[in-house]
Amino acid sequence: MVQYCRKCGKELDDDAEFCDSCGFDLNTNPTNEENKSEISQSNENKSVETKNDKNEFKNKLPLILAIIAIVVGVGEGLGTPMLMGWTSIMSSMAIAIIGGLIGIYLMEKMNEPVIAAAEFIITGVLVYMFIGRFGEISAVLFIVAAILALYFKGMNINSKKLWAIPILTFVLIFVLLIAGGALYQVNSENSIAVGNVTQNITDGGFGYYSGDVSGDIRVDSSFDYLEVTVNYYDDDGKVIASTIGWNELHPDSGKTYKFKGTYFNEQAPKTAEIKVVDSAKSKTPFYTENITIVTSSGV
Known part of the structure; x- marks a missing residue:
């Protein structure tokens, strides 16, 4: 009985176990070989897909x-106490939004990871400068985003x-801050x-x-917050006591x-300083x- 090689198609003797042309093992089950090949290819495809997903x-x-x-950054701004000053709070939120979006645009649309990282870092630093410890988390997140942009995007x-974009962001913010x-x-x-x-x-x-040291304060404009602080000093000009004599959220103008x-205190104060601040x-x-x-x- 004549048989043919299942791999190359050459005519072979009926008792042949190997193809003398391509060396194919005639005793191999073709179905098993095909299944193994399909399974191997499927595993390779899954491995590539997993790797692509991770990348x-x-x-x-x-x-x-x-x-x-x-x-x-926006959430921290909204949660910052009013005594930090409404201007500082609004500025920090605006910087977080605008600086963050500019950084994202530079990174995703312009393919400029280094410049985007600089924008993220400047944004985080400015947020922290405006509201201090109340903006620590967002500042850290912006800096980490900058590091990851450099690491994963080159x-x-x-x-x-x-x-010029991150440089102008930094300069513009400070010019507006100083002028305002x-x-x-x-x-x-x-x-x-x-x-x-009066003093007593x-x-x-x-x-x-x-x-105490007491007195009157007249407010003739709108403020988000005002505070009167009285500091007491000794002969050497060292503060020996400090107290808030008055504070008010949104004090009434004209009042x-x-x-x-x-x-x-155990020590007699020599001088006192009255200060009015808004944060x-x-x-x-x-x-x-x-x-x-x-x-x-x-006595």
């Missing part, structure tokens, strides 16, 4: 993290001209008046001095308020007055 996820990870940073720079801050400071100083300041610090005779900075981190008060303390005996 795609890694490629999208900087984008995902940047989006999360924007959302967290260090290529296609257009050096685009470096200067104007706000002048207007605020002209809208606050402190008067009728006495020696109680038990090794402690107590009393006069009373403040009182209480004192209780806990303000370094430039709207009003400052220094007075000499005359201690009386309460």
Whole structure:
């Protein structure tokens, strides 16, 4: 009986076990071989698909993290206490949104991971500068997004001209901040008046001095928050006590308020400083007055 090679088709003797042309094993079950081949090919396809899925996820990870940073930045801004100043809060949220979106556009549309990373880092730093520890998480997320963009998307720079974008972002924010801050400071100083300041610090005779410095503050403009702080100093100019004499969210324009900075300490204060600020981190008060303390005996 004549048989043929199932692989190359050559006519063979009926008792042949191998093809003398291609070497095919005639005892091999063709169905099993085909199944093995199909299974092998299927496994290879699955391996390639899995690898592609992992690569795609890694490629999208900087984008995902940047989006999360924007959302967290807005959430942190909304959760920041008003005493940080509404201007700072709004600025931090605007920077998180605009800076984050610019970074995403540079990374995804312009294929500029290095410049996008610089934009993310600048955005995170600016958010932290405006609201401090209340913006720590979003700042860290922006910086991590920058690192991942460099790691997964490479260090290529296609257009050096685009470096102007993160640089201008940084410069523009600070120009607006300085100009707006200067104007706000002048207007605020002209809208606050402190008067009728009195002091009443006495020696109680038990090794402690107590009393207060009090007065009036008139507000003639709209503020999100105002605070009167009274600091007490010793002979060497060192602060020995500090107290908030008054604070108010959205104080009424045209209204006069009373403040009182209480004192209780073993040491007699020599001077006191009255400061009016609009946030806990303000370094430039709207009003400052220094007075000499005359201690009386309460015995």
